[in-house]
Amino acid sequence: MKILLTGSSGRVGTAVATLLAADHEITGLDLGPGPFTTVHGDVADTALINTLCQQQDAVIHTAALHAPHVGHASDDDFRRINVHGTQNLLDACRRHAVPRFVFTSSTSVYGHALAPGKQAVWVDETLTPQPRDIYDETKRAAENACRSAVADGLRCTVLRMSRSFPEPERLMALYRLYRGVDLRDVAQAHALALGSNTPGFRCYVISAPTPFQPSDCVQLLHDAAAVVSRYFPWSPAAFARRGWLLPQAIDRVYAIDHAVAELGYRPRFGFETLFDAVADRGGSR
């Protein structure tokens, strides 16, 4: 396929391009340089986007101002890049009959809905987003633009990915249980969305595989260590060996069941993969 990939110099864009480059012809668009970026420019530049969308089979749109830019970039810049930029791409897809659009959204759109009450929040696609800052608001507005664009015959997939920033090791391991994801799994989700022939609008939570169930949510908020130890009996010793504490409370769980069932998403880099199979998990060589 011929693909326009926005944000091709960014962390997600680079991971997506690394996975897709061998099999697809990628035009990488970004403001800054990167190994997969072939065009330097702005997603909010209508003329440029119009030109770039000619004769593409798909657009993968990862470019955005995001969480680290909150408080640094203006609200107008957030709207211009995240909302107008997305609309620009959708309009160009309609004009040039580009049939597929994959939008990198964020679990951050859930915003206030992530605050736990008496139990951890089970976060799936049925939970209503309640944006709490300009990032959430503009990602949500861009999702809605994607939803509207399917009326023009576009096949739109929104991927609400969870956190994939570099973290201290303990946090990274813990986040893989409930609110984080490896960039290689994020890239896999983009590839699956690209290849999906399901018409219309689709939205999926994309995160690492969680061991937890909705029935764990009360105990997760009050005694998360007990729940983690129950699923991974080797984890107290593995944490102690590193001088780490198991968590007391887990406030949310990102559930990927919908992406697993519909997209065929099979994340490979979960909690266990961050520990040694022999020393920590008692496996054999």
Ligand SMILES: NC(=O)c1ccc[n+]([C@@H]2O[C@H](COP(=O)([O-])OP(=O)(O)OC[C@H]3O[C@@H](n4cnc5c(N)ncnc54)[C@H](O)[C@@H]3O)[C@@H](O)[C@H]2O)c1
């Ligand atoms: N990294 C995460 O943990 C995370 C979590 C959830 C969602 N996301 C989403 O993933 C996407 C990519 O995030 P990332 O971590 O790769 O961020 P990043 O900052 O590493 O990459 C974003 C890229 O977009 C480019 N860009 C920004 N404005 C642009 C514009 N106007 N025109 C063209 N290019 C522009 C930047 O130069 C950058 O290279 C974003 O849409 C973000 O909302 C990321």
